[in-house]
Amino acid sequence: MAISRHKARLLLLGPAGLWYAALLVLPLAVVLVYSFGERAAAGGYAPAFTLAQYANLGSRWAAFKNTLVLAPAGTLAALLIAYPLAYFLAVRVNPKWRTALLVLVIVPFWTSILIRSYAWIYLLGGRGIPTLLADLGLGDWRLINTPFAVLVGIVYGYLPLMVFPVYVSLEKLDKRLLEAAADLGAPPWRSFLQVTLPLSLPGVATGSMLVFILLMGEYLIPQMLGGGKVFFVGNALVDLFLQSRNWAFGSAMSVTLVATMLVVVTLYMRFLKRIGAARDDIGVM
Amino acid sequence: MRIYATLVYLFLYLPIGIIALFSFSAGRSASQMQGVSVVWYGKALSNPFVIDALKTSASVALTSAVLASVFGTMAALALTGMKGRLRVLFDAMVYIAIMIPGIVIGIATLIALVTVFDSVNPWLEPLTGYRLSMGFASLTAAHVLFTMSLVIVIVRARIEAMDRSLIEASSDLGASPLATFWQVTLPLLFPAILAGFLLAFTFSFDDFIIAFFVAGSETTLPIYIFSSIRRGVTPEINAIGTMVMATSLLLLVLAQTMLRRAGTSKQ
Numbered sequence: 001m002a003i004s005r006h007k008a009r010l011l012l013l014g015p016a017g018l019w020y021a022a023l024l025v026l027p028l029a030v031v032l033v034y035s036f037g038e039r040a041a042a043g044g045y046a047p048a049f050t051l052a053q054y055a056n057l058g059s060r061w062a063a064f065k066n067t068l069v070l071a072p073a074g075t076l077a078a079l080l081i082a083y084p085l086a087y088f089l090a091v092r093v094n095p096k097w098r099t100a101l102l103v104l105v106i107v108p109f110w111t112s113i114l115i116r117s118y119a120w121i122y123l124l125g126g127r128g129i130p131t132l133l134a135d136l137g138l139g140d141w142r143l144i145n146t147p148f149a150v151l152v153g154i155v156y157g158y159l160p161l162m163v164f165p166v167y168v169s170l171e172k173l174d175k176r177l178l179e180a181a182a183d184l185g186a187p188p189w190r191s192f193l194q195v196t197l198p199l200s201l202p203g204v205a206t207g208s209m210l211v212f213i214l215l216m217g218e219y220l221i222p223q224m225l226g227g228g229k230v231f232f233v234g235n236a237l238v239d240l241f242l243q244s245r246n247w248a249f250g251s252a253m254s255v256t257l258v259a260t261m262l263v264v265v266t267l268y269m270r271f272l273k274r275i276g277a278a279r280d281d282i283g284v285m
Numbered sequence: 286m287r288i289y290a291t292l293v294y295l296f297l298y299l300p301i302g303i304i305a306l307f308s309f310s311a312g313r314s315a316s317q318m319q320g321v322s323v324v325w326y327g328k329a330l331s332n333p334f335v336i337d338a339l340k341t342s343a344s345v346a347l348t349s350a351v352l353a354s355v356f357g358t359m360a361a362l363a364l365t366g367m368k369g370r371l372r373v374l375f376d377a378m379v380y381i382a383i384m385i386p387g388i389v390i391g392i393a394t395l396i397a398l399v400t401v402f403d404s405v406n407p408w409l410e411p412l413t414g415y416r417l418s419m420g421f422a423s424l425t426a427a428h429v430l431f432t433m434s435l436v437i438v439i440v441r442a443r444i445e446a447m448d449r450s451l452i453e454a455s456s457d458l459g460a461s462p463l464a465t466f467w468q469v470t471l472p473l474l475f476p477a478i479l480a481g482f483l484l485a486f487t488f489s490f491d492d493f494i495i496a497f498f499v500a501g502s503e504t505t506l507p508i509y510i511f512s513s514i515r516r517g518v519t520p521e522i523n524a525i526g527t528m529v530m531a532t533s534l535l536l537l538v539l540a541q542t543m544l545r546r547a548g549t550s551k552q
Contacts, residue, residue: 012363013375015356016433019379023430028385030400045396081293088290101290103541108297110484111533112491114507115526118514121298122307125518159297217386219494224514234388234494241392241498244508251396253390261386 001043034249043245046120053252060253063168066222070147070232071215073207074154075162081155081206082162086198089163092169101149102167117153117224126147145227150207158214162207169203170196202272209268233257301530308523325524335525338509345421345505346489347498354482356429357436360475364437365444394427395419398499417420419501427499428492432485436478439544443477456506476543483540487533531545 035053040046046055089101110115122128124143135142143149173196181191214262228235233253240250308326312319328333353369364375381389402417410416451473454467500508506529512521 007365007462009363011370012359014359016360016375016437018431019356019381019433020375023426024378024382024390027390027397031389031393034396084286084289085293086287092286093290099286104294105297107534107537108301110487110529110537111301112493112526114441114493115304115530116300116512118518118522118526119304119512121518122303142445145289156296156300159293184338196296205424213384217388219388234386237392238497239390239398241395247396250392254392258385258389260385261384265384 019278031251031254034248035092035176037248037251039246039248042092043247045251050124053249056249057252057256060233060236063231064256065214066091066147067218067233070150070154070222071212071218074151074158074215075212077151078155078158078162080209081085082159083204086166086170086203090167090173102164103107105163106160109158113157113220114224115158117221118240119214120149120153120156120225124207138220143228144225147226147230149225150222150230153225154215154218157221158211163209163215165207166200166203169200169206173199183233205268205272209265212264213261216257216264233277292464294321304523305527305530307520308527310520310523312531313520317429325520327520328393329524329528332521334504334509335506338504338506339422339478342490342506345428345503347427348484348520349441349489350482350485352425352429353432353436353480353485354528356424357433357481358440358478360433361437361440362470364441379413379434382430382548383438386500387431387494390430391495394430394495395498398423422504423499423501423503424496427495428485431495432488435484435488436481437448439481439484440474440477443474476546480540480543483536483543487536487540491529491533 023092027149028044034045034049038046038050038052085105087106093101101119110210121144124130126144128143130141130143134138159257177195177199178191181195188249217234219238221239222230222232222235226235237250237253237257240246240253309316309321309323309325310318311322360375364372396418402419406416445517452465453471455469456462460468490506492505493511496503496505496508497511506525510525510529513519537552
């Protein structure tokens with residue numbers, strides 16, 4: 001071979017490196033630079049060096065507030081629903097069916113979130129569940145375009161992502177520990193609280209982090225099920241870039257969003273370390 | 286416990302099932318089942334806007350999945366056993382590309398490319414009569430960024446789980462590195478690469494948010510569906526949605542089979 005190992009490596013990395021430079025590093029750098037600029041009179045970007053955009057973030061506080069309330073709330077709701085299912089799959093279910101049931105959980109995650117959210121427009125809309133409730137004499141409910149609808153959409157969309165890491169940590173759990181707890185006279189609820197739950201925390205933390213991060217940048221679910229009334233940062237960003245064309249302010253908002261995510265991830269990583277989580281819990285779906 | 290699990294599975298599949306069910310309705314009402322027919326599938330497939338959007342989505346997904354699998358596999362091979370700063374840098378890039386929200390990727394790509402195009406076009410256009418604009422290429426390139434990172438992760442996991450002794454045996458028996466690559470390494474990696482390709486295709490085909498920003502004048506199927514939903518819910522969207530879901534499901538089953546064959550199928 002005429003070329004050295006090192007050169008071959010660089011050649012192989014070439015296209016990927018080019019892609020990361022041109023479509024990841026450059027765009028993110030542009031966003032960072034633009035966030036210190038101003039809005040051009042006709043829309044777009046005008047060069048400047050000012051912190052005005054960041055100072056103005058307060059005017060979009062509602063979007064941040066909604067995101068910072070509904071993203072954790074959605075994460076928690078997904079966790080509460082996912083945990084028992086993950087427990088069932090890891091501990092209770094007949095191993096013969098386990099793989100099939102796991103695949104059934106993960107499949108919806110890889111199909112269009114657009115169409116899955118659309119399904120809930122149907123179910124929560126005027127002629128769906130509200131009609132059913134009214135027919136049953138349970139009163140007049142308006143569900144679509146409420147924070148509740150957005151929460152349902154979130155749980156529906158991200159449940160698979162939560163089930164998986166929790167399942168992995170529960171599945172690894174040494175069953176002899178539970179037997180030991182039982183032998184020592186611990187009732188089932190106690191061995192759950194003092195053995196199972198603490199040992200599954202790494203999976204809980206990983207799943208929560210994944211879901212929370214994705215929710216921070218969510219646009220479709222609040223757009224479709226919140227009807228413009230339940231606004232996330234993502235919705236504000238679409239508005240700023242595609243309607244009012246205020247690139248500088250939108251860039252500042254993007255930078256703030258990513259910075260918030262980084263802070264949360266860092267805090268979470270520290271938390272994971274403290275509870276002695278194994279890094280290999282983080283799987284790719 | 287079992288009842289609870291059944292309820293969760295119902296929760297996961299009932300909404301999709303309802304869309305699929307209503308897509309076979311014969312009537313105009315999107316919320317009542319009126320007879321059974323495939324009339325809305327016919328309507329959808331004879332709607333030129335739907336066909337155009339489908340063609341765009343399919344060609345973007347195919348192009349980006351091919352590029353992502355080739356470039357991703359190349360990078361995964363190069364990264365194996367590599368140390369030093371370049372390795373750390375690439376790991377960081379892969380991680381960032383996967384973790385940054387799609388909406389931020391879309392925005393960043395949009396403003397960066399528009400800025401570059403605006404500064405290049407004034408001298409490019411008089412010279413060549415051609416001007417750069419957002420469209421097929423920008424959308425494909427943006428999808429490759431994410432899906433290539435996905436392929437790198439999947440293929441690298443396979444390389445790490447691979448039996449090294451086969452490669453050593455091949456070179457011990459006198460095969461050139463290139464022959465070893467074509468006859469041993471690549472066939473062993475192929476199922477993982479194909480799985481990566483299928484996942485990349487599915488991602489690109491289903492993506493809405495990145496395309497929303499960088500598709501320019503192109504309309505992909507998710508963009509078409511999104512703007513149709515804004516105008517109101519119709520059985521035609523149910524039919525299109527059901528077809529899109531069925532396509533993703535088919536590709537997923539294929540990808541899963543490939544991953545299983547590759548022996549890396551834990552997820």
